[in-house]
Amino acid sequence: MPGTLPRLFGALLLLGGAGVGCSSGDDDASPSQNEGKPVHALGRVIPAPASVEPGGSPYTLTNTTAIHIDDTREVRAIGEYLAGVLRPSTGYPLPVTAESGTGGIALRLSASDESLGDEGYRLESTGDGLTLTARKPAGLFYGVQTLRQLLPAAVEKSTEQSAVWEVPGGTITDSPRYSYRGGMIDVARHFFTVDQVKRYIDQLALYKINKLHLHLTDDQGWRLAIDSWPKLTTVGGSTETGGGEGGFYTKGQYTEIVEYAGSRFLEVIPEIDMPGHTNAILASYAELNCKDTAPPLYTGIDVGFSSLCVDKPATYDFVDDVIREVAALTPGKYIHIGGDEADNTSHDDYVKFMDRAQAVVLKYGKTVMGWHQLAGAEPVAGAVAQYWGYDRTEAAERDLVAGAAKKGTLLVLSPADRTYLDHKYTSETGLGLQWAGLVEVDRAYDWDPATYLKDVGVEEGSVLGVEAPLWTETLATTSDLEVMAFPRLPGVAERAWSTGGEWDEYKLRLAGHAARWEAMGIKFYKSPVVPWPKP
Structure with missing residues (x-):
């Protein structure tokens, strides 16, 4: 029970x-x-x-x-x-x-x-x-x-x-409850080095996380070398949120991350976000814009303003080349193609683009993964949709996701007001955002993936697992990452691994891990809802 x-x-x-x-x-x-x-x-x-x-x-x-x-x-x-x-x-x-x-x-x-x-x-x-x-x-x-x-x-x-x-x-x-237990790190908004990513991999591994979702591309930066489109990194990788110098991984460095993650039994899932969140792409190659004019590089945090040109043949040459090269570097089964917040893409264009992008992923032997907006198109057989809605998400959007699940699309649950590790703990928290609400440690733990979308008809059999995203609009250092991940990450990991669990008991176990994090040099937030040991 x-x-x-x-x-x-x-x-x-x-x-x-x-x-x-x-x-x-x-x-x-x-x-x-x-x-x-x-x-x-x-x-x-x-x-x-x-x-x-x-x-x-x-x-x-x-x-x-x-x-x-x-x-x-x-x-x-x-x-x-x-x-x-x-x-x-x-x-x-x-x-x-x-x-x-x-x-x-x-x-x-x-x-x-x-x-x-x-x-x-x-x-x-x-x-x-x-x-x-x-x-x-x-x-x-x-x-x-x-x-x-x-x-x-x-x-x-x-x-x-x-x-x-x-x-x-x-x-x-x-043994685990779910086969998919993920942690995501956004290296597009702020770039993080190979060693910084390895450090986070080790922290994920301690809590039995088995997927590393790398958000490699966004409006603010492109982070992986692509031989057939070199300006993606020389131009698109040259900046980051706030105007820093950015950075990117060579193919050798990406392989180093993949192999290190594999040694800790984490499968790397690369994300190439399309057709929105693409300003870094559009700034790198004018021909991917509908008017053949490249926009300036972008260092803010607004979303929804960029879009690949859906009707251009060059767009699909680009998609094919990128997916081909990323697939060749990635031994894992998934390639994540984003698909969220494409507000500057019409619905018909969105469906047209996602149909073709999914076909490219299948062409190169990978399984399609996308944010839950993928349900607004036609997810291919075997596709996985990552749900990031929250308590205030409109019923129509939740129903759309439920409809896809009933047709066989599996879901990874990342509710923003439960699992988004970049969100503020309290209104006084210095780092983080709060558009989905405040996410204290108890809120990150006190939910059940099996029943989270049951009110719209999603049964537990449609839930592949759980993932904790760590977005980096406001996070620029390893300490920033750790303070936002700890102490919330272990609770999300427990939701992915274990059945049941009550906050009043869990918080005692969690408090006992403070000394371990201190021994490991992990910075963490001493939330007042956790009974930390006395000095």
């Missing part, structure tokens, strides 16, 4: 958890016990696991601990990743070995438990050792993220720490 397991987690946190070990440092105190004994509880994980069975002796890492792996390339990579997380803070050698041995940490693949699916795992912790089992490598990787969260927060530090590295005894059996 929804909510049953999270209530169990709350009991574990409040009672200390029967049979669980204690940590050695104040940074692991549960929020409800800030003035008492620190508690190292099996149930403090975000996203909430499907099943938690505490009990038995804890497992303790020592300087003789080894990481035992199945001898495959992917499992070895996960073992080395785990060792890379643990070695700096513990100071232990933690050899990764395919040799058999007793004790230590074991990473095992087994096809025997089909209930785990492709991304589930089982973590078993006893005084004699710790074993992670999964059917597929992705499951092992997500199990590693759970293991990280069960260790003291100081494990995330980059220098050796003095601590007792205990994992509480018991078993966690876990």
Whole structure:
């Protein structure tokens, strides 16, 4: 039953958890016990696991601990990743070995438990050792993220720490609710470097996000080199919101992001926003404008004023070339073609353009993804529409999305007044926008994807998953990104991974992650609705 397991987690946190070990440092105190004994509880994980069975002796890492792996390339990579997380803070050698041995940490693949699916795992912790089992490598990787969260927060530090590295005894059996669990970063409004994107990938991975949606193009900038249209970057990539110098990724840099994301089991979804949000394109190539005159570059934040020239053959040469080159660089299944806020494109022209753009995506072997305005055209079979409406979205627009869903279009839910991480927490928040309303931490968590559009007839089977977009009109630095993503991102991640959940219990687990973010150097907003641990 929804909510049953999270209530169990709350009991574990409040009672200390029967049979669980204690940590050695104040940074692991549960929020409800800030003035008492620190508690190292099996149930403090975000996203909430499907099943938690505490009990038995804890497992303790020592300087003789080894990481035992199945001898495959992917499992070895996960073992080395785990060792890379643990070695700096513990100071232990933690050899990764395919040799058999007793004790230590074991990473095992087994096809025997089909209930785990492709991304589930089982973590078993006893005084004699710790074993992670999964059917597929992705499951092992997500199990590693759970293991990280069960260790003291100081494990995330980059220098050796003095601590007792205990994992509480018991078993966690876990698998995700939805196969699509996304985080989006807008690099078009403000450009972010490869290293900045990698840092965000690592933060997404900690909370079991498996899609990285890169918003690569918009009115303010074009961010990916395209050989057949080089001025897209030399002109269109030369600025950003506010008039900065902008930037772009070479094909090699984009591939570096794709490969790094893949090593963290995130699939990159590139977005080429069309036919609106295209001023950077139009400023780069006059021939893509209906009057053959290029507009000036744009550095503001208004939307809806630009449009590709739908009737020009050159427009579709452009679309074909860009999609072809992007598809060749992208091993994932999706290409996102935008389609939102095309206010300067007539309805008939919009339908005509989206029909042809979708055909190009299919031509190059990819699955179409677009914002939910795609439902105003005719989504092709297999297309995914990303819903970004909110409480005040007109019924006619919601009905249009529901109609597409009833015809088989799958939905990724990104309600702006729940999941838009760029929105202000309160009216006093310095960063962010608020056109969809204020989005405090509890609002980002307190909703259910399964029932969000049920009033217009969308059943849970039409929901592919959930995504948290991070738009960057007002965000220009890594600190800006982090303050807006944390502490809201973990809650959206839990909505994508877990069934049920209640705010009063979740906020206790969330507060316990503050020390972990501090250890990782993540800047975050100390929302007053969360009972943060006392210093």
